[in-house]
Amino acid sequence: MATLTFPLSRIEGHAQVVIEVRNGEVASAHFQATEYRGFEYLVQGAPAEQMPVIVPRICGVCSTAHHVASVKTLEDIFEVTPPPVALEIRELLMLGQLIQNQATSLFIFTMPDRFGVASILDVEDSAPEGDATAGIAARALQVRQVGTHLITVAGGQFIHPVKAVVGGVTSGIVPEAAEKMRDELVRALPVACELFDTYWQASLEMGARLGTWGDDAPACYISAIGAEEPRYYGDKIRVLGCQGGDVCAVFPPGAYESHLTVEETEYSYAHRTSYMGNVIRANSLARVNIVERLGTPRAEVYLGAFREAFGQPAHAILLFDLARGIELVYAIERAITILENRLDDEETAVSYTPRDGEGYGLVEAPRGPLIHHYRVEQGKIARAEFIIPTVHNMMAIERALRVAAERYVNTDRVSLELERAVGRVVRAFDPCIACATH
Amino acid sequence: MKRFAVLQLSGCAGCEVSLINADEWVDQLELVYMPLVISAYDVPEVDVLLISGGVRTDEDLYKLRQAVKRAKQVVAVGTCAISGGVANLGDRDEVRALFLAGTQRHHVPRLLPKSHPVDTYVPIDLYLPGCPPTSELFMAVLQEDRDFQASKTVCQECGRKKLRDMRPEHLVGFQQGHVLPDICLINQGYLCVGSSTRGGCRAPCTRAGHPCVGCRGPSDVFIEQESEVWLKSIKRVFSSMTDVPEAEIDEALRSPQLALFLFQFSDYASGDRLVRPKDKVL
Numbered sequence: 251m252a253t254l255t256f257p258l259s260r261i262e263g264h265a266q267v268v269i270e271v272r273n274g275e276v277a278s279a280h281f282q283a284t285e286y287r288g289f290e291y292l293v294q295g296a297p298a299e300q301m302p303v304i305v306p307r308i309c310g311v312c313s314t315a316h317h318v319a320s321v322k323t324l325e326d327i328f329e330v331t332p333p334p335v336a337l338e339i340r341e342l343l344m345l346g347q348l349i350q351n352q353a354t355s356l357f358i359f360t361m362p363d364r365f366g367v368a369s370i371l372d373v374e375d376s377a378p379e380g381d382a383t384a385g386i387a388a389r390a391l392q393v394r395q396v397g398t399h400l401i402t403v404a405g406g407q408f409i410h411p412v413k414a415v416v417g418g419v420t421s422g423i424v425p426e427a428a429e430k431m432r433d434e435l436v437r438a439l440p441v442a443c444e445l446f447d448t449y450w451q452a453s454l455e456m457g458a459r460l461g462t463w464g465d466d467a468p469a470c471y472i473s474a475i476g477a478e479e480p481r482y483y484g485d486k487i488r489v490l491g492c493q494g495g496d497v498c499a500v501f502p503p504g505a506y507e508s509h510l511t512v513e514e515t516e517y518s519y520a521h522r523t524s525y526m527g528n529v530i531r532a533n534s535l536a537r538v539n540i541v542e543r544l545g546t547p548r549a550e551v552y553l554g555a556f557r558e559a560f561g562q563p564a565h566a567i568l569l570f571d572l573a574r575g576i577e578l579v580y581a582i583e584r585a586i587t588i589l590e591n592r593l594d595d596e597e598t599a600v601s602y603t604p605r606d607g608e609g610y611g612l613v614e615a616p617r618g619p620l621i622h623h624y625r626v627e628q629g630k631i632a633r634a635e636f637i638i639p640t641v642h643n644m645m646a647i648e649r650a651l652r653v654a655a656e657r658y659v660n661t662d663r664v665s666l667e668l669e670r671a672v673g674r675v676v677r678a679f680d681p682c683i684a685c686a687t688h
Numbered sequence: 689m690k691r692f693a694v695l696q697l698s699g700c701a702g703c704e705v706s707l708i709n710a711d712e713w714v715d716q717l718e719l720v721y722m723p724l725v726i727s728a729y730d731v732p733e734v735d736v737l738l739i740s741g742g743v744r745t746d747e748d749l750y751k752l753r754q755a756v757k758r759a760k761q762v763v764a765v766g767t768c769a770i771s772g773g774v775a776n777l778g779d780r781d782e783v784r785a786l787f788l789a790g791t792q793r794h795h796v797p798r799l800l801p802k803s804h805p806v807d808t809y810v811p812i813d814l815y816l817p818g819c820p821p822t823s824e825l826f827m828a829v830l831q832e833d834r835d836f837q838a839s840k841t842v843c844q845e846c847g848r849k850k851l852r853d854m855r856p857e858h859l860v861g862f863q864q865g866h867v868l869p870d871i872c873l874i875n876q877g878y879l880c881v882g883s884s885t886r887g888g889c890r891a892p893c894t895r896a897g898h899p900c901v902g903c904r905g906p907s908d909v910f911i912e913q914e915s916e917v918w919l920k921s922i923k924r925v926f927s928s929m930t931d932v933p934e935a936e937i938d939e940a941l942r943s944p945q946l947a948l949f950l951f952q953f954s955d956y957a958s959g960d961r962l963v964r965p966k967d968k969v970l
Contacts, residue, residue, distance in 0.1 A: 259723040262701055264747075268795075284796045285698050287744060287775040287803075299861060303901055307774040310702020310820060350705075358708070358725055369726040371719065391711040398709050406896025408709065409702040409820050413896050415862040420897030421869060517795045601865035673727070684700050 251277065254664065256672045260359040260369075262311045263683025267651060267672045268517075274661030279651035281644060281676065283520035289688040293634045298324060298626045299416060299604065301634075305622070306410035308636065309684040311354070313410045314347035314401055315615035316636075316685075319622040321414045322484070323611030327626055328416060330602040336418035337483065338588055339598070342404040343411060344482040344613060345585045350397025351616035352534070352578040353442070355680045356449055357390030360571050363674050364452035382448045389441050393578070396438040400585055403431045418599025425594070432589040439582050443548060446575040453572060462657065463566035464675060465650035468492050470528045471536035471563065472642055474503075474612050474619035478542045480580065484613040490540050492528050495563055497540065499525075503612035503621040506637060520686035522644030523637075529649055532618025532642040533679060534573035539563035546587070549580035567650050567678040574680070604629055615639050617682055640686040643679045650675045692736040692830065693721035695755045697748040698775055698803070699741030703766040703820040707738070710823030713830050731755040736830065738816075742768040742775045743804045747797035756810045763829055764812045767819040767903055769805060770964070776803045807964075815969040819903035822889055829970060836970075838888035841907045842900045845891040846882055848872045850929065857931045859940055867897035874929050879940050883925045884910055884918055888970070908966045 256267040264285040270277040289308055296304060302320040306313035318340050325332065332340075358370050365373050370387045398408055403423055405411025413419045423431075457463045470492045476485035477497065487506065491498035501509055510523045510530075524530060539562060544553050553576055560569055606629070611622040618639030625633040654675050658668035696704060704724045713719070721731045731737065731751075737759030743749050756762050767773035806812065816829055828836035839845045849871055856877035864877070873880040873894060880899035882891065886907045894900050905911070910918040919941055926937045 257729060259727040260725065262724065264696075264698075282796055284747065285745065286799060287698060289774075292774070303898075304774065307700050307702070307819065310700040310705045313700070313702060354708075362727070368728060369719075371714065371726070387714060388711070391708070391714065395709055395711065398705075402892065406898055407892050408822065409706050412893045412898035415898070417862060417865055420862075420867045519796060597866045599862065599865045599867070602863055604863065 254668070256669055258673065258676055260362065260673070261676060261681055261683070262309070263681075263686070265676075265681065265683045267676065269651070269655050269659075269668075269672075271659055271664065274659065276652055276655040276659055279648055279655050280517050281647045281651060281681075282518045283683045283687045284518075285683060286519040286687045290634050290636065293631050296631045298327075298624065298629055298631055301624070301631065302414060302416075303410075303412060305636075308688045309682055310409050311351060312347070312615055312617065312620075312682055312685050314343050314405060315613050315620050316622070317405070317411045318343060318414055318483070319611040319613045319615075319620050321416060321611070322613065323609050323622040323624050324416045326609030326611060327607045327624065328602050328604055330417050330600065332418040333597055333600060335422060335593055335596055336414075336598050338591060339404050339419045339423065339593060340414055341483050342400060342423075342585055342588055343414065345581045345588075346397050346400030346404055348397070348482060348577060348581040348616055349400060349585070350394050351680075352574040352581070353390065353394035353397060355677070356571065356574055356578065357386075357394070357445060359680065360674075360677045361386070361390070361449060361452070363670070363677065364449065364456050382444075386445070386448075389445055393438050393442045393445065396434055396582070399434060400431060403427055415599060416604075417602045418597075420599065422594030422598045423589075425592070428589045428593055432586055435582050435586045435589070439548070439579070439586070442578055442582055446552070446579065449575055450572060453568060457568060463568040464678065465653040466566035467649070467653075468563075468565055469646055470498075470525050470530040471539050472525065472530050472532050472619060473536045473540045474614040475537045475541050477540070479545050480537070480541050482614045484619075487612065487619050488540055489525055489530070490536070490563060503610040503619075503623070506621055510642075512637070512641070518644075520638075520644060520683070521641050523642045524645055529645045530642050531646045532639045533570055533616070534577055535564065535570040536618060537614070538573040538576060544576070544580045546580050546583035549576055549583055552576040552579055567675060570678045570680070617680060617685070618642055636685075636688055638682075638685045638688065640679075640681045640683070643681060644686075647676060647679050647681065650678070689716070689718045690736065690830075691718045691720050691732075691734045692738065693731045693734045693755070693759070694719070694724075694738045694740065695721070695731060695751060696723065697739065697741030697752060697769070697806070698744035699766065699768040699773070703740035706820040706823055707826050710826045712827055717830055731758055733758045734760070736761045736763060738763050738765045738829075739769050739806050740765045742772050743800065743806060743809060744775055745797035745799055749800065749809060752806060752810060761813045762810065763814045763816055764806050765816045765821060767817060767905070770807075770815050770817050771905065772803055772805050773819065776805075813968065815964055817886060817903070817905040817969065818889060822892075824890070825888055825970060840909070841887050842882035842885040842889065842891050842894065842904065845887050845889070846894040847891070848894060851875050855929065855931045859932055859936060869897070872929075873897075873899045874926065877930075877932075879937075881922055884921050886911075886969070905969075908969075911966050911969060912963055
């Protein structure tokens with residue numbers, strides 16, 4: 251038996267893929283998360299109201315999602331309803347995160363695969379003069395930076411936001427800052443669309459060259475995005491059934507245990523989940539499959555083209571990447587709209603009385619539904635659970651890895667293409683290992 | 689062109705994201721190793737090695753020792769690399785018992801008995817604290833920017849007004865609802881430690897209405913001193929500006945998992961903290 255180990259790069263965190271081959275057959279394909287810090291343990295005893303500052307440190311890429319989920323959990327326990335302006339600012343936070351993340355995944359993590367280079371910094375070196383890839387790194391960084399700036403404007407700090415607190419947000423966004431941010435987004439929108447067009451075209455070419463778009467067997471899809479309009483701030487969790495195109499389960503975060511099976515594995519520091527014994531998928535493709543419409547002009551056009559070309563639900567894994575581009579465009583457009591509103595003209599937070607109890611917080615993070623679950627006793631965290639979106643994708647990643655391995659392994663040899671295929675498969679799911687293990 | 693690498697140990701990648709935000713380096717320096725951005729297996733010979741994250745697994749330790757051999761200058765970046773940060777909190781004994789009991793796995797890197805900052809194992813030329821450091825701070829290191837100017841403390845960079853006649857009797861924090869703009873957060877009853885925290889971040893958190901949790905660590909005045917000196921200074925600020933009983937401040941400051949503890953004191957827990965000379969800290 252041969253064991254093939256593939257270290258991974260251009261993903262968030264530390265992980266590797268291990269494929270075992272016996273007599274030319276793929277015996278197993280494992281995705282191993284190889285880091286662990288122990289957040290569920292180390293927050294025990296923390297003053298509950300400190301959680302929104304502590305939990306963003308689970309992950310510097312997904313920090314905003316944890317920040318907002320944490321505040322929502324405490325508000326569930328304390329029974330506090332934040333004012334409308336606070337909800338708008340929190341939505342901006344989630345959109346900033348989405349812009350930053352989807353731009354990073356598209357352009358920094360997966361674009362190099364389309365051009366056969368090691369990093370985005372090398373793309374233009376390999377391109378002819380006047381090609382659509384000229385200045386691509388600078389433009390890609392510009393688009394993702396807009397997301398960071400939006401997080402800073404809405405969240406205070408630039409990586410680990412601080413502005414969302416129990417009861418609301420610490421401050422509004424003054425008109426000058428909102429206007430400046432809006433201008434920046436307006437300038438970034440055509441750049442993002444142009445980059446995405448290049449990306450879409452390069453993906454089609456790559457798919458044709460490889461002769462496959464990867465694992466395209468049906469799966470269940472899970473998301474908290476909502477059924478009609480997108481709600482990244484978090485709606486109920488929906489599961490799209492494996493058998494047909496209908497949503498087969500809708501439940502609040504507190505009921506996740508009766509719908510999802512969470513299990514440990516011996517070979518990874520991350521858990522994995524399934525739905526009624528089925529492989530589930532979260533992240534961009536799940537959202538695009540579940541939500542009815544996006545409702546902003548340019549994103550809606552991309553969504554229409556996507557559905558026409560690939561159907562609904564679409565299953566091939568490289569479509570996760572294209573779905574991310576559609577969301578990038580949506581998030582920029584939606585943020586522009588919200589920033590037209592006054593965001594500093596009323597109280598941004600309400601007062602409250604802390605109390606003990608148990609509660610849940612749900613957001614639709616870039617990688618899927620994120621649930622925080624705390625029990626508070628005497629003002630301190632007695633128990634905390636983080637149900638991480640990447641964990642929902644673990645079985646789907648391994649299934650897709652097996653499909654890829656079977657394509658490139660046969661009795662007399664292992665194709666060198668396997669290593670690149672492993673990278674493409676994992677990156678399509680954009681897993682976050684810091685979150686998955688926490 | 690100066691060559692640099694980024695080695696990420698056990699952390700959250702926030703430092704890397706902040707570095708990517710500082711896009712000025714793209715044209716000025718050659719990035720040769722950073723797994724988040726580049727597919728490359730080993731750290732090559734470089735002028736500058738930035739290390740983020742704490743040493744949590746045996747793999748972290750191995751990579752750290754291999755990488756520093758190939759670098760002319762080694763920079764510890766961010767709270768986890770410098771003081772253990774959030775991950776180091778798992779090293780309180782009662783947490784450790786739970787932690788180790790729940791983390792037996794095969795075929796993956798072994799967890800070390802204790803998480804350590806990087807200077808426990810290798811010499812460090814420069815420290816860049818912050819959770820994470822701002823893009824401006826990253827550029828100051830990478831460009832060896834001698835013009836970089838910063839105030840000594842976050843307090844001096846904050847710009848909120850201190851009022852003589854607004855003296856809270858208790859720490860109340862966000863329970864009171866709306867945060868007043870422009871007025872010192874201590875006057876409003878928040879446990880803000882900006883008065884002793886190293887400047888250079890430009891105070892984004894306090895400006896946005898959230899108290900400083902001290903992620904940049906101690907200012908020059910305190911960095912070479914015992915933690916007790918530093919705690920006393922914070923208490924002195926509160927006794928001169930508020931009527932909050934000393935015992936209440938003391939309890940809040942020493943609460944072992946208070947967020948500020950993560951940043952300023954997490955490596956004091958073991959009692960074997962190394963002194964970082966102030967001329968090596970940006």
